[in-house]
Amino acid sequence: xLDWLLNIRNAVWTVGHGLFVxxxxxxxxxxxxxxxxxxxxxxxxxPVPVAARYRGFHRYDLTTCISCDQCAKACPVDxxxxxxxxxxxxxxxxxxxxxxDYSKCMFCALCVEPCPVDxxFMGATHDLSCxxxxxxxxxxxxxxxxxxxxxxxxxxTAVSExxxxxxxxxxxxxx
Numbered sequence: 189x190l191d192w193l194l195n196i197r198n199a200v201w202t203v204g205h206g207l208f209v210x211x212x213x214x215x216x217x218x219x220x221x222x223x224x225x226x227x228x229x230x231x232x233x234x235p236v237p238v239a240a241r242y243r244g245f246h247r248y249d250l251t252t253c254i255s256c257d258q259c260a261k262a263c264p265v266d267x268x269x270x271x272x273x274x275x276x277x278x279x280x281x282x283x284x285x286x287x288x289d290y291s292k293c294m295f296c297a298l299c300v301e302p303c304p305v306d307x308x309f310m311g312a313t314h315d316l317s318c319x320x321x322x323x324x325x326x327x328x329x330x331x332x333x334x335x336x337x338x339x340x341x342x343x344x345t346a347v348s349e350x351x352x353x354x355x356x357x358x359x360x361x362x363x
Contacts (some may be wrong), residue, residue: 238312240340243295245342246288247311248328255281259299259308267292268299271329274291283329291324313342 195252210250216222229236238244255272271285297310318324 206349236314238314241311242314243297243310245274245290245300245311245313245316245326246328247309247342248286249307250283250286250328252305252307253283253286254305254307255283256304258302258304262298264298265292265294285327286329287325287327289325291321309343316342316347318347322351326350 255270257270259272260266260268267289269285269287269289270286271283272281273284274280277284295310300309316324317327325352326347331342331346332350
């Protein structure tokens, strides 16, 4: 009988404590100086601050890539697609396409480690909104130069405009 009463007391105490935590956070929402998320961070005009080792959308330097396929081989979900052609009159390959399907990518950063020339790395971009699944496939060889070379961050506008371009911007370091 005593165990039963202790269980009842513990159940009431646990529920009461949970309700107190909920009530406390609910009352914080009525503070006048709290502000909304967009008032604090001015999103999307200014980027939201992220941690130093945040693994966001990839940054890719098209000029240093040697088309070795190491990043595509290391990817556990096969979301990296590399198109390459052999260079005529020379050795090596030129890149015709470097696409990442972000509907599959799990942002594990396993593609970054095996790259011998450090041309792919994780960026700080956390938002790449799109209305269709083909908007999630980003072909870095068709992006504007400042984004394809890793000098600027990836953004939804540049990705949607790159789908209109018929020819790649750059063929790689051997072109």
